[in-house]
Amino acid sequence: MGGAATARPEHRRELRARLLPPRHGLQGTAPLPIHDELVEEIFLLLPTPTDLIRASAACVSFYRLVASRSFLRRFRKLHAPPLLGFLDHGREFIPAIRPHPSAPAADAVALAADFSLSFLTRDPYFTHAHYWDIEDVRNGRVLISRHPFHDLSLAVCDPLHRRYLLLPPIPEFEGWASLYNLRTGWQTFLGDEEEAVEETSFTVVSISQWGNWLGAIMFSSSTGQWRPSPWIEGFAFFNQCRYAYGCFYGVTECRQKLLVLDTRKMEFSLADLPPEARGSSERDVDIAFVEAGEGITGMFVHPGHTYNSISYLIKRNNGESSSEWRLEKTIPLDFTGSRFMGSSGRFHTTPCRMLHSSLL
Incomplete structure (x- = not known):
């Protein structure tokens, strides 16, 4: 009786050893x-x-990934x-209000x-600040130009950090400096540095018409x-010029075509406007462009003063033509x-009712 009782626990231990895997096998399993x-x-x-x-x-690996240029x-x-x-x-700042x-x-920002x-x-060199005109505002930066009766200089200011960059003179190649001094058919805008990592990087783009000729010149803060x-x-010539995803969009004088300046290639292209956006001498159409996110360009179209609606069209930036x-x-x-007042980034405004505008 006593011998049978002592053998039973040993039998159980042997059976358990056959059913359970080795302990080191469980410890060797690691998360993927x-x-x-x-x-x-x-992220x-x-x-x-x-x-x-x-x-x-x-952790260090997360920080290294987040700090990379591509990310x-x-x-x-x-x-x-x-x-x-x-x-x-x-130069009056009108802040966003609650809610x-x-x-x-x-x-x-209004206080600082x-x-x-x-x-x-x-x-x-700057003497009185009021001798400078505001040309454009984007992402917290202000593009200003000196009054025509001075020397026509350009500067980009950061009102929050109270700093500025005086741009170098437009160089005298292919007549650009002479055209700028004449200010003939000249428009100047702020843009983004598409491949830049630093938030302080920007571009300034000037578009000029001389007779039947059209050209553009761009300053990069990265290269100077x-x-x-x-x-x-x-x-x-460009009408209603707006910026989105590295391109300036404008409507030609006949109001039937879309003129696009790709600042990454510094090339112009011409394409048909969608039917909703085409105008005429009898139909004065307002058009504005926005960055809708995820590589989508948005177009707001106001058919004219007597209409009480706005059309919103989109196009993906994957090589499609603007006819799509x-x-x-x-x-x-x-x-x-009403008429469109402006657009910047993902926001757009009309007078009387703000649909949104990100000037700062």
């Missing part, structure tokens, strides 16, 4: 590694730059800067920034140099007699 490509796609889904900073602080370019293309408000030509989510940041540009007078486009003949614009929606308005 998460590749950097997958981590990058996850791109984070809603704000603040969330991205918190995630990058988790920063992708993140900034997907996450537009917040709307802070408007800056009019009188807009950017209202607290806009109030802080110098929109009168008085910091320019610290440099004797001007780069011209080839002159082209037979193009009508697709009507996305029609936006009703409760008023007539």
Whole structure:
């Protein structure tokens, strides 16, 4: 009796050993590694730059990925800067108001920034700041030009950090400097440095018409140099010029064609406008372009003063021609007699009712 009782536990131990795997087999199982490509796609889904900073602080590999040039370019293309408000030509800043989510940041900027540009007078060259005209505003930067009765200089200012960059004179090649001094058919705009990583990088693009010839010249803050486009003949002048995803879009004088300047190639192209956007001498159509996100360019079309609706069309930037614009929606308005005031980034404005505008 006693011997049978002592043998039973040993039998159980042998049976358990046959059923269970070795302990070292369980300990050897490791989680599958998460590749950097997958981590990058996850980080791109984070809603704000603040969330991205918190995630990058988790470990060195995350920080290294987030700090890479390619990732920063992708993140900034997907996450537009917040709307802070408007800056009019009188240098009055009109901040976003509640319940807009950017209202607290806009109030802080209104207190901290110098929109009168008085910091320019610290440099004797600038003398009085009011001798400079505002040409364009984008991503918190202000492009200003000196009054025609002075020397026609250009400068880009940062009102929040109270700093500026005086652009070098337009060089005398292919008659560009002479044309700028004449200011004949001349338009100047701020653009983005498409391949830049630093938020301080920008471009300045000037478009000029001389008779039947059209050309453009671009300054890059990264290189500190001007780069011209080839002159082209037979193009009508830009109307209603707007910027989106590295391209300037304008309507020709006949209001039937879309003229596009690709600043990455510094080349002009001409394409048909969609039917909704075509105008005539009897039909004065307003057009504005925005960056709709994920590589989609949006076009707002207002058929004229007597219409109380706006059409919104989209096109993906994947090599398609502009004839492939697709009507996305029609936006009703409760008023007539309006015109587009401007557009920047992902935002657009009309008077009387703000649909959004990101001038700053």
